[in-house]
Amino acid sequence: MDNDIKNAVNYIKSQISGMSSDDRTEHHNSQKISYDKEYKLFSESYDKGVCYLCNKSFLTISKNNPCLHWLLRRCKFKKKHFKSLYEKYDYYELSAFLHWVSAKEKGSKNINNLKEEMSERKKFEITIKWKNIEWTLDCSHNDFIGHGGSQTDFPHWHFQMRIDGKQFINFNDFHIPLSKDDQLKIMLSEDKESGFCHSFGYGGFGMQETMDALKDNFDIMNEHLLAGDAENGTVHMQSIITTTDGSKIDAEVINDARAMSQKTDKTMRYCLDKILKDNKNISRTTIASPSEHVPDIAKRTERKRR
Numbered sequence: 001m002d003n004d005i006k007n008a009v010n011y012i013k014s015q016i017s018g019m020s021s022d023d024r025t026e027h028h029n030s031q032k033i034s035y036d037k038e039y040k041l042f043s044e045s046y047d048k049g050v051c052y053l054c055n056k057s058f059l060t061i062s063k064n065n066p067c068l069h070w071l072l073r074r075c076k077f078k079k080k081h082f083k084s085l086y087e088k089y090d091y092y093e094l095s096a097f098l099h100w101v102s103a104k105e106k107g108s109k110n111i112n113n114l115k116e117e118m119s120e121r122k123k124f125e126i127t128i129k130w131k132n133i134e135w136t137l138d139c140s141h142n143d144f145i146g147h148g149g150s151q152t153d154f155p156h157w158h159f160q161m162r163i164d165g166k167q168f169i170n171f172n173d174f175h176i177p178l179s180k181d182d183q184l185k186i187m188l189s190e191d192k193e194s195g196f197c198h199s200f201g202y203g204g205f206g207m208q209e210t211m212d213a214l215k216d217n218f219d220i221m222n223e224h225l226l227a228g229d230a231e232n233g234t235v236h237m238q239s240i241i242t243t244t245d246g247s248k249i250d251a252e253v254i255n256d257a258r259a260m261s262q263k264t265d266k267t268m269r270y271c272l273d274k275i276l277k278d279n280k281n282i283s284r285t286t287i288a289s290p291s292e293h294v295p296d297i298a299k300r301t302e303r304k305r306r
Contacts (some may be wrong), residue, residue, distance in 0.1 A: 005180055007195070009187050016195040039100070039203040046104055068097040068257070069163070073133060079169050084092065090179035090207045092198075093156055095126070095137055099204030102130045109234040111206035112297050114290060119299075122295075123186055124157075127207070134297040136160040138171060144178070144186070155183055160298055171300045207290050210234055214288050236292070240285045243273060 018028070039278075043100035045052035049059070051069035056062070070077040086094065092121075102110045110129040118125040123139040139157035146153045161169040167172040175247040178186075188196035193275060198208070214235065256272040264271070269286045278281050 002180065002183070005183050005187065008180075008184050009191065012188060013191065013194045014197065035201050038202065042100055043104065045100065046288075054060045068094060071098065071133075071135065072101065072130065073163060073168075079173065081275075082169060083175060086159075086174070088175045091139075091176070091182045092138070092185060095256070096126045096200050096204060098130070098135055098137075098205065099200040102128045102205055103206075105130055106208050107234055108205040108210040109291060109294050112202075112290075112295050113206035113208045114211070114297075117210055117297050125297055127295050129295050132164050134162040134165075134295065134298070136171075136300075139178070143175075144183075158300060160300070162298075207234070208295055211288070211290065234291055234294075236289050238287045238289075240287070241276070242283050242285075244281050244283055247281070251281075 002087070011017075042052040050057055051067055053069065054062075054065060054067040057069070058069050058072055058074040059072055061081075062076060063081070063084070066081070066087065066088045068089055069075075070081060070085060098099075099111060111126070112128075113124075113126045119140075119164050120141075121140050123141060123144050125136075125138050127134060127136045129135075137157065137159060144155050146155055152175045154175075156175040157178055158171040159169060159174060159176060160171045185196075188194045189198050200206075204205055205213075241249060241253075253272075253275060257268055259275050260266065260271040260275070261268050267286075272284055276284065
């Protein structure tokens with residue numbers, strides 16, 4: 001690993017640890033204002049079919065001005081053009097754009113960045129869907145170090161792109177260099193003592209951020225989650241109710257909750273909570289999991305080191 005990056009990690013850690021709570025709040029608010037402004041521009045441009053980065057239609061391609069909207073394949077983007085993209089934009093810039101467009105279309109359910117589904121051999125492993133396109137961003141620990149004694153002896157990552165399920169860009173087509181900024185953010189994110197946390201913001205929430213939010217604020221999320229979201233969208237919720245004394249549960253309770261859910265479009269969990277809130281004899285447990293509509297992470301077979 002580059003000594004300059006190691007030194008930068010230690011410097012940033014010292015800066016973060018030396019910040020007062022007021023300084024942290026001021027820094028957070030400043031970043032939020034900047035983020036809100038950029039995301040608003042992205043969202044308004046997206047709705048018009050225009051790229052906020054180059055201010056041109058998604059249908060256009062200018063070889064003299066590489067732009068990330070090419071990856072949406074609404075223009076005559078070809079595999080040979082990809083190199084010009086990663087030479088201009090680093091991993092986090094490219095990843096942020098794909099997170100934003102995917103979440104803009106269908107929320108977090110099309111962004112599988114779930115840690116439990118990521119291989120322990122990987123620094124990152126993410127599959128993102130948008131309309132008829134699927135992208136996978138992949139970096140193993142060996143990629144991050146660089147394959148010694150080879151032409152890829154530098155920190156890099158891999159990219160796959162599928163259109164209508166068909167090959168367009170394969171993992172082994174490119175070894176994409178990780179910028180120093182990429183390496184710095186990855187190392188800081190992995191350092192639990194750094195206090196650093198990278199995020200693509202509310203506009204780029206993936207399934208991991210959604211499940212974390214559900215875990216940390218279940219009651220709040222349950223209040224706003226719609227039945228349609230739970231059954232057909234982002235998360236699957238299964239409610240289990242039992243009596244504390246072993247007696248049978250009145251079927252009318254379930255029927256009333258189902259009727260309430262159909263009328264209000266609230267989840268069964270929410271409706272059961274409302275109906276049974278004063279019943280101390282009934283215990284309720286809810287299991288939340290990513291829905292079956294979340295794409296599987298496309299797996300890359302790594303080259304074995306001798």
